[in-house]
Amino acid sequence: MPSTSLGNIWLIIKREYLERVRQRSFIVLTVLLPAIVGGAFFIPAKLSRMKSSKTQHLVVVTSDQKFGEIVRQQLLSSAKTDDEKAGADKSKENSGDKDSDDDNKSSNNYTIDVDSTPSDGERAALQDRVSSGAIDGYLWLSDDAVAARKITYEGQASSGFMEKSWLSGQLDRAILLRELAQRGVSGDQAEVLLKPVKLEVVQLKGGHETKANDKGMFFAILIMVMLLYMAVIFYGVSVMRAVLEEKNSRVMEVLLSSATSTELMAGKLIGVGAVGLTQIGIWITMASVYALPALAASASAGEIHIAPLTLVAFALFFLLGYLLYSSVYAAVGAVITSEQEGQQLQFIILLPLILAVFMMGPVMRAPDSTVAMWTSMVPFFSPILMYVRIAIQPPPAWQIALSLLLLVATIAGILVLCARIYRIGILMYGKRPTLPEIMKWLKYANR
């Protein structure tokens, strides 16, 4: 009975989809996951903001009063600009009176005193003040220490990584400024000398000049890999489970008296697949609503720019990659007799995907190389590798077409094989078939 009825496939998709979407677990997961992920991002951010909003009281100890003032200004102004970057929305009013603020003794985060009596007694007194909590820490800038560029910071809490590198950066700059001043370079001139380089890369694409957009490209690739990975791990297993469940409950037998195994497999795959896409769709919508203002801002600032071709490739390769891996899960579900067996096989299924992620590096470095070309043709790699190539530098159209064609053909092939294993597998329960047995089934089902 070879003919395939689209009506049956549609009925099976519909049942599979509706039953799953109506399940409480689906609704709970759909709502809960963003809450957890959001929490994971939001709470630490909130915590760090709470910490930084507390004013830190530092003491700069140096015999050179002028140098102490330079260090203080450097720390205050840098803390100020960093703060503006973090809170883009509230920066407007603050930035206006930035200069006047600098003269003020306290910025938002730091109170810095200059102590010009570096002596052992003073040091002991400062240590007492640190332990009693009167100050948060002090910088010991004795002449020897500065000359050796070995400066000690002693504080209540051992300084975090960010703070440490920030501090040393500011001190570098302060010392440079002092050295320049000593050599007769004025403050303004020094600023000019120390202005950092901002590199802009321009990429030539088919004769057109486009601003290379590393950020946008990076995001486009990262999101693809993450989504594909997540979708395959989350929903591939549910395809496997759906097949297994049906096998064990013998619903199959009833269904096979009405529909063919190919129809069942296709319906299951697409139905469960659509559930996954729905969930991911909901999450993406939620995330983008939340992140829209920031995204819009950076997009208008030209920071993130994703080519339309990349977006199309994203949708196509994501869908096909997802289908491909799900169909492998379905095949596994048709062969195994229990979920434990499936878990053992899970790693093997994911292996090509992991390999593809490993190969991303070389392909990104040389998207036009022969290796990149051939690996991006392999169906199990192409959803990631061909997509990466398109995102970086679109390869010739025939290569994209061929890779898509191979991908689609592989999915169809796996589906047909799967349907055969399934049909025979379900009617011989009890033990996992050996590989020779599976081969025999495939041959058998050919007849």
Add this chain to the structure above:
Amino acid sequence: MCSTGSISESRGIAAGRADAHRRSSILGLPVNTVELNKIRKSYDEFVAVDDLSLVIRPGEVYGLLGPNGAGKTSTLRMMIGITVPDSGMVSMFGEPLRRAHTQRLGYLPEERGLYKKMKVLDQLVFLGELKGLSGHDAARRAGQWCERLGLKEWTGKKVEELSKGMQQKAQFIGAVVHDPQFVVMDEPFSGLDPASAMVLKDAFLELKNAGKTLLFSTHRMDTAERLCDSICLINHGRAVLEGDLGKIRAGYGKRNVQIKYEGDARFLDDPKLVQSFNDYGNYVEVRLAAGADPQDLLRAATSSARLSKFELMEPSLEEIFIEAVGKANA
């Protein structure tokens, strides 16, 4: 003597009936619902069904009988196209089995084959739609059947919340919701309490009276004896007996005697009269020796005991089966 039980003969019967069908279809008589012609199925070395032939006529209740593991389920699966025979032919409604035929048949598998988490009515509508009903029609008919079988309050419940008997009823509705010509049921009564079995049996008869053809498999000979018009007895994948139940029994003759007596039972020990007997306490069932005249047994019994009952009986299906299998194995 009665040799109807041999395999070659049972095939002969089916083949003969198939010929009769061909003639009858030329004459415009109804075509057979199912014909199996020497179907064979093996799994690895194990031969599940071995050159099995049978004919199911329209409107009859047909029993596929045999012990567990005889090949009943394998035969049913091939009959409705779930599996394909290694060799042989399956015909349905007078044509080689096609996909389109599945719309006209209903199937009730041996174990419960329903989605546990799905609501009863949704499930029945889904099964009906797969058989080509519109969603609306499927819902209407499923609702009617649920009412008829006392499942009305349960239509909104999930299948897993139903008792085993209820599930079997739901499964039955799933098999008949699209009003099929031909209903195939694998062990429909297994695991059912007597009340549920009764409801199901009544539903059976209702379908039969509506002109449907029914096929069910069972290992319970007494059930088959009460319900079937025709049977096929299979053992080790082979048909041991096939055909009209009444004719099969008549072929075996009245060779059993039920005797109720008080007193000396020495008449039972005469090997010329009695081949074997089975004492049930209240009465004893005697199998006559070959060539023995029941009148001689009656005379022998009255000479030593007082009889309150002496009845010549047709053999039970169970006895026929045991005898036929014994001959086939010999």
